[in-house]
Amino acid sequence: MDFQSLKIHFLRYVSGTDFSKAVILAFDMVLKVSVAYYFDAVPIGISLALGSFLVAPSDVVGNLKHRLLGMFSALFLGVSITLLLAFLNFNIWLSLPIYFVIIFGIAYISTYGFRASLVTFTGLIAFVLAFAKLGGDDILLHVTLITLGGLWFILISSIYWLLRPEKHQELLLGETAQLTSEFLSIRSKLGDKENRENWLKEQFNLQIKINELHESLRENLIGNRKSSGKSNSSRRKILVFIELVDILEISIAHPVNFEKVDELNKEYPEMIEAIENLLHLMSKRLTEISEFFIDGKTLKTNSEIVNKLNHLDHLIETYKETAPYPASRSMVLLMRNLLSYEYNRHEKIQSIERILGAINDRNKVSLGHKKIEQFITPTDYSFSILKENFSLSSTIFRHSLRLAIVMIIGILVGNFFHLQNSYWILLTIVVIMRPNYGLTKERSKHRIIGTLIGGAIALGMVLIIENPWIYVCFGVLSLILAISMLQKNYVGAATFITLMVVFLYTLIQPNAVNVIQYRIIDTVIGAVLVIIGNKFILPAWEHLAIENTIVNAIEKNIAYLKEIDSYYHNKEKLSNSYKLARKEAFLAIGNLSAAFQRTSQEPKSNQKQYPSIYRYTVLNYTFLSSLASLGTFIRTHKTTEASIYFETYVNHILKNLEVAMEKLNKNVKLDYDEKLSLDDAEKFLHTENKKLHTIRDQEIKDGYREISSDLRVKMQEVQLISEQLKWLHQVSLNLRNIKNKVSYERLF
Known part of the structure; x- marks a missing residue:
């Protein structure tokens, strides 16, 4: 990485919301402790600072109502746990059963989703810090000060959010544009037959990240519409987001049938090379759009993409003139369809450019979407969710039990060996233990590496430097740095957490x-306990639960197929139900890809069904790609009336x-009619195709060298739709015929 790249990364880091939130938290905590130190009341300052520390994890930007609800819930839980444990300060053997119930109850709250898991984290941190006895003897004063400190932090963080309401949205849009750019770059490499499988796996992983960003943007842009929807700038950001979603759909849509691509590459490699170059240019343009949002760079006009599209058009014409005719006609139609997708994608990029050119204009912008709030994934906070998951078949239930057991073991280990600051064992368990084995193992490794690096750096510094004020500065x-890196660089976060702890304790x-x-020592003990716990205490192996994820992906693909079918028949304005079905299908395949990735991280002994799971994942993704191809073509072209053969x-x-x-233990009854056979449908499509070719042959005989636009569209329609229907049927047949199905085993 050169100096310029390092400079860009550094500037993005310090201008990001993670860094600014970390600065606010650090400033708030240091100010409280410093003022208290000045008045010789350090315990009061620590209690006030602890209130900020407990609330901070739930300070994630999103829907304002949910954000405040999360922060107040975190504060209430943190104070309650601190107060409760203060009154349980008696014989440890009598306390352990109560500790177990408390830990389980806190962890079980995360059943409600991501924001609830942050509240859970606060509760567990409060539980651990209660063992540190930071509040002195007056527990009522301690919890009162924690409450006041937490309320103060909620106030200042809310003021900060109100002063920069759109900054986080811009960063999310920029990151989404950047990842979409990378997605295009990967798609351009799928022509490489030898490495295609590796690129497809990388594409799966990238789409997981894109789906997460899409969900965050829906909550940020649409969820806050009551307060920001009147702003034309906010409306334009929603339009940019919609175009980015469409670009992703088009990118997934082609190429679908790689056999056809390989055939084209063999017969006319110049075309594939030109398409790859075009994708690189579009990827570069999306990167420039991301820089507009992230770095504030000006988006300059660029005609390279238009020139490359014209070049592709010229290549097709050259092929028509040089290839043997009429045998080359099907290949020409294939190239025309590929080019059509590129034009559609370019139109979306141009639309974003136009929107960004007038991002702050005051003229009113219509979103053209009624009930746009439907696109936000709702969170159910009803008691029924807790009731439904209160079973050993629930991953969160098992994780809560496992966490409670491992933390009780951690308490016993610390007491038995009389370890100094043994609550660090509990802190390590809370921070790195996750419901699935793969992520827990990865975080354990990162935690140990970060702790060793931080310990080595801290040891060198305290041996060389003996100035307490320097310790204070480096501690802050x-x-x-630790807080700002916690979400994206856990090794770095663990390193700086260790440095902070060492500098703090060196002052004492x-x-x-x-x-x-x-x-x-405590970090290693905690990490070892977590790894053993995740592997042997009520393990929740992904391959035992992935069956439902596969079924969900198939169900969402079916819903998407039905919406495409409906739209093909009606050809009216694109409904919200179509877009919702597309969104749900994208999210479902992202969830399946994530589950597959977690399966690949499990021990080799648990990967006996790995080939079947991989096949299910790839086939579902291929099916979605073909659906996107079919839907995109029907939406962007004037098509004929759908026939009974469709x-x-x-x-x-x-x-x-x-x-x-x-076969996946899901009994369903789909609504379908088998009056006609596939042979009948195929004969009809063949006849229609032959009719169109006959018309074209007659045009040529009559001296019309250029095909009429209407006939070209009809020929493209017959070829692409028939091709996609056959491909979808073949993929569905492959899904049906997977021999080694994912077996469902009891989780208990």
């Missing part, structure tokens, strides 16, 4: 070596998917 800096205890030593293919596809779900 480490706090800022002169023997820094002992602090570092116990810090490392329905014939759809019915047979639904029948195959019904059988596939039955």
Whole structure:
């Protein structure tokens, strides 16, 4: 990485919301402790600072109502746990059963989703810090000060959010544009037959991140519309987001049938090379759009993409003139369809450019979407969610039990060996333990590496430097860096957390070596307990639960197929139900890809069904790609009326998917009709194709060298739709015929 790249990354880091929130938290905590120190009341300052620290994890930008609800809930839970544990300060053997119930109850709150999991984290941190006895003897004063400190932090963080309401949205849009750019770049490499499988896996992982960003943007842009929807700038950002979603759909849509691509590459490699170059240019343009949002760069006009599109058009004409005719006609239609997708994608990019050119204009902008709030994924906070998950078949239930058991073991280990600051063991368990094995193992490794690096750096510094004010400065800096890196660079976060702890304790205890030593020992003990716990205590292996995720992906693909079918028949204004079905299908395949990734991280002994899971994942993704291709073409072209033979293919596809779900222990009854056979449908499509070719042959005989635009569109329609229908049927048949189905085993 060169100096310029490092400079850009650094500037993005310090201008990001993670860094600014870390600065606010650090400033707030240091100010409270410093003022208290000045008045010789350090315990009061620590209690006030602890209130900020407990609320901060739930300070995630999103819907204002949900954000405040999360922060107040975190504060209430943190104070309640602190107060409760203060009154449980009696014989440890009598306390352990109560500790177990408390830990389980706190962890079980995360059943309600991501924001609830942040509240859970606060509750667990409050539980751990209660063992540190930071509040002195007056527990009522301590919890009162924690409450006041937390309320103060909610106030200042809300003021900050109100002063910069759109900054986080801009960063999310910029990051989405950047990842979409990377997605295009990967698609351009799928022509490489030898490395295609690796690129497809990388594409799966990238789409998981894109889906997460899409969900965050829906909540930020649409969820806050009551307060910001009147702003034309906010409306334009929503329009940019919509175009980015469409670009992703078009990118997924082609190429779908790689056999055709390989055939084209063999016969006419110049075309594939030109398309790859075009994709690189579009990817570069999306990167420039991301820089507009993230870095505030000016978006300059660029005609390279238009020139490359014209070049592609010229290549097609050259092929028509040089290739043997009429045998080359099907290949020309394929190239025309590929070019059509590129034009559609370019139109979306141009639309974003126009929107950004007038991002702050005051003229009113219509979103053209009624009930746009439907696109936000709702969170159900009803008691029924807790009731439904209160079973050993629930991953969160098992995780809550496992966490409670491992933390009780951690308490016993600390007491038995009389370890200094043994609550660090509990802190390590809380921070790195996750419901699935793969992520827990990865975080354990990162935690240990970060702790060792931080310990080594801290040891070197305290041996060389003996100035307490330098310790204070480095401690504050480490706090800022640790908090800002917590979400995206856990090794770095663990390193700076260790540095902060060492510098803090060095101010209290002169023997820094002992602090570092116990810090490392406690971290290693906690990490080992977590790894053993996740592997042997009520393990929730992904391959045992992935069956439902596969079924969900198939169901969402079916819903998307039905919406495309409906739109093809009616050809009216695109409904919200179509877009919702597309969104749900994208999210479902993202969830399946994430589940597959977690499966690949599990021990080799648990990966006996890995080939089947991989096949299910790839086939569902291929099916979605073909659906996106079909839907995009129908939406962007003037098509003929859908025939009964189209329905014939759809019915047979639904029948195959019904059988596939039955093999996955999902009894469903899909609505389909088998009056006509596939042979009938194929004969009809062949006849229609032949009719159009006959018309074209007659045009040529009559001296019309250039094909009429109407006939060209009809020929493209017959070729692409027939091709996609056959491909969808083949993929559905492959899903139906997977021999080694994912077996469902009891989780208990």
